Amino acid sequence: MKKSIGFQLPKKFSPPVIALILAILLFVASTFFLKTNTGLAVMLKRGQTIINITAYLGLIAAGQTIVILAGGEGIDLSAGTTVTLAAIVTAVVADKSDANLPIALAAALTAGGLVGLVNGIGVAILKIHPVVMTLSVSGVTMGTILAIYRGVVHGGAGPGFNKFVSMPFTIGNINLGFTGAVIAWVFVSIMIWFILNRTQFGKHLYAIGVNREAAHLSGVHVTRTAIFAYVLCGVFTAFGGFIVLGYIQSVYFIIGDGYLFPSIAAVVLGGTVLAGGEGSYWGTMSGAIVLTVLDSILTSSQVEVSVRQIVLGILLLAVISLYGRQKALRQ
């Protein structure tokens, strides 16, 4: 029997590929649309800039990908405050010195892991819905930050760290054109690929994402896997915050807020199913690139913020109509 009758894209164009093609099309179109110099060198340079900017969102969306893959309507709405928390911890511990950076990184990752642990316990053991749980944990995290620092945070990233994150990376005399943030992004993406595809935890993660009951019956420790997914999410999001601080140098209290919803959108655009169990991090990476290209077009075309929002919303709907559709009830 044929499986589907309705409109469906051929299998070899998986959502990540579509997202990537879309990003490239948008990018090429934007070159003409904005009437900039269309020379190849200029275009390459713009492409590099896009990738350099995307790295931050890509890093932050890594954790989001993991919890969404874990299913159970998993999502992390505390990602924004986790980024802020990690950035603040890094700023305070590093205190504008590069020597303290390793300790600062460890402290930031621990803080993020703790937030993830609380999320995980609430979701997996207390069975509170992820949306509500992570949202209120986000409130508690922000409250803690405000209570401790009372609106003023001293410290920041050291000069060497800042240079590594935001300046093009060079090996010897060769300029790679990509910043240290992109290097970190590549490193993280390899790590996530390994975790998802080459470890037992990764297999269990996909298993509980597809069907918790079945996973439980086949011997997967569902609760433990789900909690660990949230902890990992916290750690990776915190790493994103750490890198963001290196870029912005000094910290403010809403430094991470703007990353929350793009991180979810990137995951969804990359074809990861919100119900869990299906998707990949490389999809999220392409989703993040699509979002950044879109944002750069809308920013440089100098339309008003209101119109920009409307266009972004409509485009999100349009793109997801391409491959994010659910099965009809009669199927």
Next chain:
Amino acid sequence: MQKIKGFFKKKTFVFSIVLFILVILANFTLQYTNLGPDKFAKRFMFLLDNNIRGFLPLILLAIAQAIVLINGSIDLSIGNLMGVVAAFLVTQYTMDDTIERFLQVFVIAIGIGVLAGALNGIFVSLVRIPPFITTYATSFVFSGIAMWILPRPGGNMPEIVTTFYRKTLPLSLPMGIWIILILMLLWLAFRNTRFGAHMYAIGGNEKAAFTSGVSVIRHRISVHMIAGFIAAFAALALVLITGSSDARIGGAMTLDSVVAVVLGGTPMSGGIGGVVGPIFGVMTLGFVRNIVGFADVDTWVQSLVDALIILIALASPSFIKLVLRQVRK
């Protein structure tokens, strides 16, 4: 014991009412310990009136959200949808409009709300994009439209209407309380209709409802339209407080509405719950913020205390359940 447990399971809002009473007791002991009984009654009415009026927009949004959640969908655009209608209202009115003109414009505003809700419903059920994503995307569209209509905070409301809304105390009870009572009665009537029953059926098991002949697609569009309809009233309640609006005000209220619904004992899984709980959920949320404001809490610690109370309130029902299970073992 079994009976009590069954009661709690059936009446999901009981916990929220208990919580609400606790919160309101704490609120009044904090605010009124220094007042005599005579002054107390007067102050009580005044504050209740103000408080309820302040809560009303979120109460309406929570009702809309609860209906959508019971139906097994979610509306993350509801706050911004309200923002669009509010922006429309305050830019259309002038200070000295008549009642007729007020009504004419408001009817159009309701139309806008319903249309926006229909847009959500169509994408959710006809195009079949998951509701979380659909309404997340439309929330951008709506917030953009609100900002486009009302670039800067401001606007006007007809003075006759605002005065009426603020100054009338039917049977010497605050107007807000009457509105809440009427809403509860409407809900009871609505729940027992065919439409209401189908709403629960779809939320409980979409596939089963479909197989037993419920038109899921049409029904879900209607539910989102009803949410838009209620959100238009929320917009009215909002602009009546201050007589003006801000395009960005709605965004934050969306997630508050979800938290209030869950706090009120209506779960996000669909198929069970009601709107009475969520109404108390909103008031609990509001009074918690009041308590923290009135108690001698350091300003910088306030948001932490506020968030912690909400987290504990959310966690305690499942925590109690967990403990009970351990005890039985």
